[in-house]
Amino acid sequence: MPEIKVHSDVTGTAWKIVVTEGQAVAKGDELMIAEAMKMEIPHFSPESGVVKKICVEEGAAISEDELLFIIEI
Numbered sequence: 205m206p207e208i209k210v211h212s213d214v215t216g217t218a219w220k221i222v223v224t225e226g227q228a229v230a231k232g233d234e235l236m237i238a239e240a241m242k243m244e245i246p247h248f249s250p251e252s253g254v255v256k257k258i259c260v261e262e263g264a265a266i267s268e269d270e271l272l273f274i275i276e277i
Contacts, residue, residue, distance in 0.1 A: 208251050210273040216240030218260045218272070227255045235273055238266060253277035 219239035223229060229249040238245045257274040260266055 205276050207256065208253065208275045208277055209271055210235060210247060210250065210275065212238065212266045212268055212270045212272055213247065214238055214240040214245050214266075215268045216245070216266060218262055218264050218266050219244065221258060221260070221262045223255050223258070223273075225255055225258055229253060229255060229275065236260075247272060249273075249275060251275065251277050 217239045218236060220237045223235050230252045231249060233249045234246050235249055236247045253275040255273060256276040259271045
């Protein structure tokens with residue numbers, strides 16, 4: 205099945221992950237909230253599918269363009 209990889213837009217912290225592996229998501233659903241420079245930056249699903257893999261742990265430092273999620277479409 206095709207996959208979509210979701211990357212971080214910012215360098216910061218994976219403040220809150222709001223999905224679980226195996227969860228169905230719709231296009232535009234929130235996957236995670238990152239914290240950068242005391243701002244909350246949400247990351248959304250670019251397509252509908254199933255969260256195949258969460259590649260970051262909650263509370264972990266993340267870099268810009270780091271792989272966060274793999275979504276099976």
